[in-house]
Structures are given as structure tokens and as C-alpha cells.
Amino acid sequence: VTEQHNPAGLSYTYDYQKNAVAITDSLTRREVLHTEGEGGLKRVIKEEQADGSAITREFDNAGRMVAMTDAAGRKTGYRLNISSGNVTEIVTPDGRSVRFSYNDQRQLISTTGTDGLRSQQAFDNRGRLTEEKSRSGDITRYFYDDPDNELPSAIEDATGSRKQMTWSRYGQLLTLTDCSGYQTRYEYNRFGQVTALHQEEGLSQYRAYDERGRLVSQQDSAGHETRYEYNIAGDLTAVIHPDGSRQTTEYDAAGHPVSTTEGGLTRQMEYDAAGRVTRLVNENGA
Structure with a gap:
């Protein structure tokens, strides 16, 4: 691989050398991975970050890490x-x-x-x-x-209280009964995501997902619904609360949140080339 593009619009180029790989993104941030060893024992012994800091690692003869030194030494x-x-x-x-x-x-x-x-x-x-x-x-x-079940049917805590569980053949929790006999039931979609949670007294909660598996709405036991919106890169851009109010977030090309707005108030962030926050403007302008 010599070039890669991600959904956020960033691109990466890879420059391979004998004992190093240089990675440069479209924002000109450059990271260098220094390697040592051959074949299956090749390991990254040093990471040079875009901000000039470095992380080093030491390995034994079997290629297992035995020490790591962070950017602060x-x-x-x-x-x-x-x-x-x-x-x-x-x-x-x-x-x-x-x-x-x-x-x-x-x-x-x-x-x-x-x-x-x-x-x-x-x-x-x-x-x-x-x-x-x-x-x-x-x-x-x-x-x-x-004897063949890998998942427990009951758990007993330090006080002697016991809760019981049943599982689907896919390892999904179907029911959870606490020490007082209070039972909660769970439902799932074909991707294994929780779609409904049923409690005693007929109280239920529901969740819905889009075709990419992202949570797009959830409804509490009182029927109040919260909805979620995303951009093409998968970043959460809006939360619509049950009362209709919205919380929105905007992102830069690297996927960093640059502004969050709720109730007419906005908080803004700026970043350096390494992705670190360099400026934060609160909702009151400070």
C-alpha cells in the first residue's frame, strides 16, 4: 500500500525503506516508524510523531516487547x-x-x-x-x-445475592433476573445489536439503527424518543432530544470536532498539526 484515503477526506502516503516507514497525511503531518528484525520478527522499535516526540520499544530475541519508553522519557x-x-x-x-x-x-x-x-x-x-x-x-x-455452557447461568456476589441469566445460542443475554426476582428481557437484530429491553410492569425501551449499524434513535420507557444524525464519515453531527431541541457538532477534515452548539450557545476548538487542542472558546466567548 502506497496511498490510502479515509471517509473523512484525509489521504495518507507511505514511503517504505529497509528499516523505516514514513507516513504523511494530506495535512503534511509526518510520522516515521523505525523497525528492526526480519520477517515475522520485524518490530517497530521507535515511533516518531508529527509533533517531534518519540516512543521507543525494546524486544527480546523472540520478538516480545520487554520495555517501552514514552514521549516524556x-x-x-x-x-x-x-x-x-x-x-x-x-x-x-x-x-x-x-x-x-x-x-x-x-x-x-x-x-x-x-x-x-x-x-x-x-x-x-x-x-x-x-x-x-x-x-x-x-x-x-x-x-x-x-457442562458445555461457556456463559454463567448465575452469579453470586459478596453479599450472597444471586442473579440468574439465560443466553441465546449466539451468546446474547436474553434474560437477567436479580435476587428479588425482577426480570429484564432483551431483544436483538440480526447483527447482534440490542433493539428492545423489557422490564417488569410492562416498561420497555427501544433502539433503532441505520444500515451501517449506527444508533439513530432510542425510546425510553415513557415513550420519549432521542434521535441521532451522522455525516458521511460516521461522525455524530446532531442529537435531537425528546423536546425537539438539537445539539449539533461540526468536524474538520481530520475528523476533529471544531464546534458544538446547543441551546443557541456554541463552543469552538482549534487544533495543531498533531491533532492537539490549541484553542478552546467556551459558550460565553472566553
């Missing part, structure tokens, strides 16, 4: 299990560390924070989560009604 280290490659410790720039432990299936079973407090997880012989213990000692348990 702060270095974070990653210690790995030699055989599994799992991260066993993260050393923060100030020298403190977070440690991780895993079971034989390489599932995370404990995390010890920089303060020494530990959270833990337990799994059954099928690899399903059965228990979580928080840093404060609270325990949450997960139950399954069938």
Missing part, C-alpha cells in the same frame, strides 16, 4: 515467562511493580499491585471462571447449568 519494563511468554511483572517508571501469576492453562489467577494487595481468579477444569476475589477480599462466584 518514562520507561516501563515487562518481565515475561520464558516458555509461555505471559507477562509476569510490569515495572513502572518509578520502580514499583505489578506481578501476575497464571495456571497451567495460562489463565491469569492472581494480580498483585504496587501496594501489595492481591486480586485472584479461579477456573474449573473446562477453563471457565468460577470465582473472583477482589483486592478488598470480596468474593464473586459464577455457576453454570450445563
